Amino acid sequence: xxxxxxxxxxxxxxxxxxxxxxxxxxxxxxxxxxxxxxxxxxxxxxxxxxxxxxxxxxxxxxxxxxxxxxxxxxxxxxxxxxxxxxxxxxxxxxxxxxxxxxxxxxxxxxxxxxxxxxxxxxxxxxxxxxxxxxxxxxxxxxxxxxxxxxxxxxxxxxxxxxxxxxxxxxxxxxxxxxxxxxxxxxxxxxxxxxxxxxxxxxxxxxxxxxxxxxxxxxxxxxxxxxxxxxxxxxxxxxxxxxxxxxxxx
Amino acid sequence: xxxxxxxxxxxxxxxxxxxxxxxxxxxxxxxxxxxxxxxxxxxxxxxxxxxxxxxxxxxxxxxxxxxxxxxxxxxxxxxxxxxxxxxxxxxxxxxxxxxxxxxxxxxxxxxxxxxxxxxxxxxxxxxxxxxxxxxxxxxxxxxxxxxxxxxxxxxxxxxxxxxxxxxxxxxxxxxxxxxxxxxxxxxxxxxxxxxxxxxxxxxxxxxxxxxxxxxxxxxxxxxxxxxxxxxxxxxxxxxxxxxxxxxxxxxxxxxxxxxxxxxxxx
Ligand SMILES: Nc1ncnc2c1ncn2[C@@H]1O[C@H](COP(=O)(O)OP(=O)(O)O)[C@@H](O)[C@H]1O
Ligand SMILES: [Mg+2]
Numbered sequence: 331x332x333x334x335x336x337x338x339x340x341x342x343x344x345x346x347x348x349x350x351x352x353x354x355x356x357x358x359x360x361x362x363x364x365x366x367x368x369x370x371x372x373x374x375x376x377x378x379x380x381x382x383x384x385x386x387x388x389x390x391x392x393x394x395x396x397x398x399x400x401x402x403x404x405x406x407x408x409x410x411x412x413x414x415x416x417x418x419x420x421x422x423x424x425x426x427x428x429x430x431x432x433x434x435x436x437x438x439x440x441x442x443x444x445x446x447x448x449x450x451x452x453x454x455x456x457x458x459x460x461x462x463x464x465x466x467x468x469x470x471x472x473x474x475x476x477x478x479x480x481x482x483x484x485x486x487x488x489x490x491x492x493x494x495x496x497x498x499x500x501x502x503x504x505x506x507x508x509x510x511x512x513x514x515x516x517x518x519x520x521x522x523x524x525x526x527x528x529x530x531x532x533x534x535x536x537x538x539x540x541x542x543x544x545x546x547x548x549x550x551x552x553x554x555x556x557x558x559x560x561x562x563x564x565x566x567x568x569x570x571x572x573x574x575x576x577x578x579x
Numbered sequence: 580x581x582x583x584x585x586x587x588x589x590x591x592x593x594x595x596x597x598x599x600x601x602x603x604x605x606x607x608x609x610x611x612x613x614x615x616x617x618x619x620x621x622x623x624x625x626x627x628x629x630x631x632x633x634x635x636x637x638x639x640x641x642x643x644x645x646x647x648x649x650x651x652x653x654x655x656x657x658x659x660x661x662x663x664x665x666x667x668x669x670x671x672x673x674x675x676x677x678x679x680x681x682x683x684x685x686x687x688x689x690x691x692x693x694x695x696x697x698x699x700x701x702x703x704x705x706x707x708x709x710x711x712x713x714x715x716x717x718x719x720x721x722x723x724x725x726x727x728x729x730x731x732x733x734x735x736x737x738x739x740x741x742x743x744x745x746x747x748x749x750x751x752x753x754x755x756x757x758x759x760x761x762x763x764x765x766x767x768x769x770x771x772x773x774x775x776x777x778x779x780x781x782x783x784x785x786x787x788x789x790x791x792x793x794x795x796x797x798x799x800x801x802x803x804x805x806x807x808x809x810x811x812x813x814x815x816x817x818x819x820x821x822x823x824x825x826x827x828x829x830x831x832x833x834x835x836x837x838x839x840x841x842x843x844x845x
Contacts, residue, residue, distance in 0.1 A: 378716070378717050380713050380717065405719035408717060408718075411717065413714070413717045415710045415713065415714055416710065417709055417710065419711050419714040421711055422709075432718070432720075433718045436718065437718050437719045437720060
């Protein structure tokens with residue numbers, strides 16, 4: 331579904347990604363883990379075509395999003411992707427209802443009745459009904475992420491990208507988000523990418539894990555393989571030690 | 580004495596020049612996209628109206644207030660200056676001409692920049708750092724079309740309207756002070772004003788207001804759109820937006836005045 335090949339990205343002198351290659355198969359969820367600031371969010375923005383890679387190629391369902399020269403072509407490719415951003419990125423001038431209706435109105439231009447029906451169904455499915463007419467600032471972070479998921483799911487994505495789905499949540503809300511992801515996955519059957527630094531919690535939603543460090547993928551495989559890895563970087567990250575090859579600058 | 584190698588010297592000069600050119604280029608490309616977006620259907624009349632409310636309607640009171648006192652001050656100053664030449668009969672024309680040609684457009688623009696420009700930059704900047712703009716793009720909605728075009732258009736439409744309010748209220752303020760307090764003759768005040776002001780003065784005032792509205796929208800949106808990281812980024816963008824717009828308004832004002840006067844006097 332998603333294929334990232336040899337992608338390089340730097341900002342000025344700072345090299346963030348230095349030859350990253352990843353594949354996501356249909357109906358598979360890949361977790362990308364790594365310490366903060368390694369460029370996990372940058373990778374997600376490259377996949378969405380919001381940033382452009384310096385080198386390398388990213389294809390989604392066989393179509394290259396980097397070579398799609400016009401924004402119109404990129405939008406066609408994006409139409410099958412949903413994103414849950416790190417802080418949910420809800421539009422704070424709109425109510426929960428309007429936030430969820432937004433992609434249906436602005437992107438798909440559906441008639442009013444159908445929009446309302448689909449938003450109501452979505453509110454029901456994610457048990458958000460009682461928040462429908464609140465504004466994002468009146469909601470807890472956990473509910474905001476739920477709304478963010480609803481806003482992405484209402485577009486019926488085949489690919490779902492999650493940027494740190496449980497950052498800023500307490501452990502209970504965090505666990506709930508993972509369960510929500512698993513439930514939604516059963517219902518909507520999307521493939522996806524989960525970005526996180528929370529291990530081993532993230533393993534419960536992912537089929538495979540790739541660890542990113544220093545601009546490269548240092549280890550990739552099923553969660554069990556990652557846990558058994560002999561790579562000192564992986565072991566240090568898994569155990570959360572402060573001494574080892576990963577230095578805190 | 581320390582010697583500097585020519586390469587370093589060229590680099591020292593070149594880097595800021597390149598940076599400057601790049602920023603200018605980026606802002607012009609941004610403007611080009613925004614203008615294309617204004618003329619590309621579908622037209623979002625609702626979004627435009629919301630911005631007219633924010634930029635226009637909500638600025639009306641403060642613009643009128645400033646207009647009132649500017650007109651009043653102009654009457655006092657005009658009467659004082661003209662009395663040195665025994666020409667207080669021309670106070671009405673002095674007040675009207677300075678308001679219509681210069682003070683109306685410029686002061687309105689500075690006021691709107693301070694009030695609405697900073698708000699637009701902060702709003703768009705926060706949307707940028709909270710990833711709302713990325714979210715728009717991920718949903719195939721063009722942020723320039725959805726966020727910038729209505730604001731720039733509303734700036735272009737609202738500014739001349741606010742400027743007219745400023746001028747009308749200003750002339751009223753001048754009249755009240757001139758006729759009511761300084762004892763000038765009401766008939767002379769008005770009749771001198773009517774003979775002195777011609778169409779060109781009004782047109783040049785309105786043209787200025789339109790251009791200032793355009794500068795205001797362009798700078799405020801661009802600064803917000805290119806906002807840096809965090810609270811500091813929004814801080815810099817907002818300050819930069821107000822300073823750049825204000826300076827640009829005054830600089831452009833000089834050139835516009837020269838050009839318009841040339842063109843119309845021929
Ligand atoms: N638009 C940008 N401009 C400049 N630097 C950026 C930009 N986006 C991200 N970075 C830099 O890239 C690095 C990785 O950021 P990010 O992907 O957000 O990390 P994380 O893995 O925690 O999500 C950071 O050091 C950040 O400073
Ligand atoms: Mg991140």
